[in-house]
Amino acid sequence: MPAGSETPEQERNARLRRADWRFLLPSPRPARALCRGTGALADAVASIAGEVVMESPGRDCDLAVAENPDVRTLAELRAALRAGGTCYTEWHPRFGSARRVARALHAAGFQDVACYRRWPASADLPVFWIPVDSPGAAAYVRSRGWLRGGRMRRLLAGGRRLAHDLLRARFGRPVCAIARCSEAPQPGGSPAEWLRKGWTEWGLGTEPGRLSTLLVTGGPRSVSKVVLLAFAEPSPLPVAAIKAPRVDEAAGGIRREGDALAGLAARRPGGLPGVPRLLAQRETDGVPLIGETALVGRPLESLLTPRSLGAWSTKVADWLAAIAEGAAVLPASHWRERIVEPAVCRFAEAFGGVVDRGLLREGDAVVRGIGALPAVPEQRDFGPWNVLATRTGEIAVLDWESAELDGVPTLDLLYYLAYATFSVDRARDRGSRIASFRRSLDPSTAAGAVRRDCLARYLGALGLDSAQLAPLRALVWLIHAQSDVRHAAADAGGPPPAAALARSLFLALWAEEVRHIARG
Numbered sequence: 001m002p003a004g005s006e007t008p009e010q011e012r013n014a015r016l017r018r019a020d021w022r023f024l025l026p027s028p029r030p031a032r033a034l035c036r037g038t039g040a041l042a043d044a045v046a047s048i049a050g051e052v053v054m055e056s057p058g059r060d061c062d063l064a065v066a067e068n069p070d071v072r073t074l075a076e077l078r079a080a081l082r083a084g085g086t087c088y089t090e091w092h093p094r095f096g097s098a099r100r101v102a103r104a105l106h107a108a109g110f111q112d113v114a115c116y117r118r119w120p121a122s123a124d125l126p127v128f129w130i131p132v133d134s135p136g137a138a139a140y141v142r143s144r145g146w147l148r149g150g151r152m153r154r155l156l157a158g159g160r161r162l163a164h165d166l167l168r169a170r171f172g173r174p175v176c177a178i179a180r181c182s183e184a185p186q187p188g189g190s191p192a193e194w195l196r197k198g199w200t201e202w203g204l205g206t207e208p209g210r211l212s213t214l215l216v217t218g219g220p221r222s223v224s225k226v227v228l229l230a231f232a233e234p235s236p237l238p239v240a241a242i243k244a245p246r247v248d249e250a251a252g253g254i255r256r257e258g259d260a261l262a263g264l265a266a267r268r269p270g271g272l273p274g275v276p277r278l279l280a281q282r283e284t285d286g287v288p289l290i291g292e293t294a295l296v297g298r299p300l301e302s303l304l305t306p307r308s309l310g311a312w313s314t315k316v317a318d319w320l321a322a323i324a325e326g327a328a329v330l331p332a333s334h335w336r337e338r339i340v341e342p343a344v345c346r347f348a349e350a351f352g353g354v355v356d357r358g359l360l361r362e363g364d365a366v367v368r369g370i371g372a373l374p375a376v377p378e379q380r381d382f383g384p385w386n387v388l389a390t391r392t393g394e395i396a397v398l399d400w401e402s403a404e405l406d407g408v409p410t411l412d413l414l415y416y417l418a419y420a421t422f423s424v425d426r427a428r429d430r431g432s433r434i435a436s437f438r439r440s441l442d443p444s445t446a447a448g449a450v451r452r453d454c455l456a457r458y459l460g461a462l463g464l465d466s467a468q469l470a471p472l473r474a475l476v477w478l479i480h481a482q483s484d485v486r487h488a489a490a491d492a493g494g495p496p497p498a499a500a501l502a503r504s505l506f507l508a509l510w511a512e513e514v515r516h517i518a519r520g
């Protein structure tokens with residue numbers, strides 16, 4: 001496809017985000033599409049379809065797309081679609097309300113019309129696709145705009161007033177509509193149909209009278225997943241979530257999350273507290289989708305303050321220790337062969353040209369000192385944006401796509417403590433984060449005391465000695481540094497430039513840890 005992995009990330013992400021509505025279709029990967037759109041919409045369709053045409057002899061397309069279609073264009077879209085094909089149209093405010101749009105599509109012979117509004121409407125790349133006349137889904141979006149701090153605050157700056165205006169229809173907004181031919185639908189159906197068919201079987205309760213699906217398409221990169229949240233209207237609490245990858249490179253992560261959730265559930269009857277329950281897995285035209293229970297809560301990054309950092313971090317440490325209960329201890333040789341040596345080799349290959357050779361040798365010696373450790377569930381993206389505080393004050397954890405069922409202890413806690421401190425310090429850029437991290441290594445500081453106490457609490461719960469901590473402190477950043485390599489390559493549309501690698505945050509955190517360990 002044109003927006004392939006060789007395309008610079010910024011351009012690729014913009015094209016794919018513009019086409020995120022495809023995850024509301026029976027298949028997110030149409031083989032042949034008729035496109036009457038222009039500009040960004042046409043580019044977006046070209047980035048997802050196997051073939052794009054401007055004219056059709058009839059009944060040879062899986063998808064038909066247009067902007068502001070008139071009666072004649074709607075008839076042409078309808079005639080171009082195969083049985084079960086889908087039509088996607090965008091209508092500017094001057095063409096009227098969602099009800100008027102739905103009437104026009106029904107009059108043209110379409111059925112199962114669903115209308116959405118993109119939000120924020122003023123943004124080039126929407127974060128939400130909100131189903132029209134769905135008060136539960138709309139209330140959920142408003143609640144996201146009210147969260148203080150962190151990624152969501154930055155994504156949805158000024159969100160409270162804008163959300164109120166948008167959702168209360170105080171200014172005109174485009175309508176996005178999805179409709180299907182009157183013939184039998186494609187096998188498997190849309191995600192909404194999949195949810196409805198499995199609702200009772202998956203133990204989600206009585207099938208709702210009205211089921212709405214909110215498409216959440218945030219995330220800074222093309223590899224960021226999309227999530228469909230299902231609401232039993234008019235409840236504002238999502239019941240289930242369907243996750244899918246935008247690009248082939250992210251497909252493995254979605255499959256891994258499904259496998260990880262299944263594996264975690266098998267380890268303990270009734271599953272682990274605070275972990276989503278896997279509902280189902282399926283593949284649609286090579287695109288993996290997983291359904292899981294939706295976790296509801298506030299991200300810790302919106303709650304952390306200097307005063308609350310210690311209490312919340314203690315809860316996190318205790319939660320991580322609890323899911324490690326009963327883990328089998330594996331010898332040092334296992335960890336060196338499976339984790340340490342591959343991580344050291346990848347790190348040296350990527351960063352050897354931009355890091356001090358003496359420091360590199362010193363860091364290698366530190367991580368190779370790893371000892372026997374219990375193999376614990378490791379989420380491996382354990383930042384405070386993925387850790388929720390539930391209504392009862394418990395911990396719940398999202399996004400298990402990078403998880404290792406038999407992972408390394410302490411790594412998730414070290415990662416969380418670093419980013420929790422960044423959040424409290426309002427450290428947004430690389431320089432301020434390095435300074436924040438350096439302060440947290442000093443136990444005489446407030447953040448340093450929290451870090452020291454949480455690590456001691458966790459190690460004690462697992463029966464580990466504090467002497468075993470040093471290799472893990474360096475190892476966590478060796479592992480996570482690979483994400484900076486991938487991002488630098490994606491941004492360049494090719495091999496990562498040395499200058500970008502030298503700016504790696506994880507490289508800097510690794511260097512701080514190694515120097516601090518060397519000083520004793």
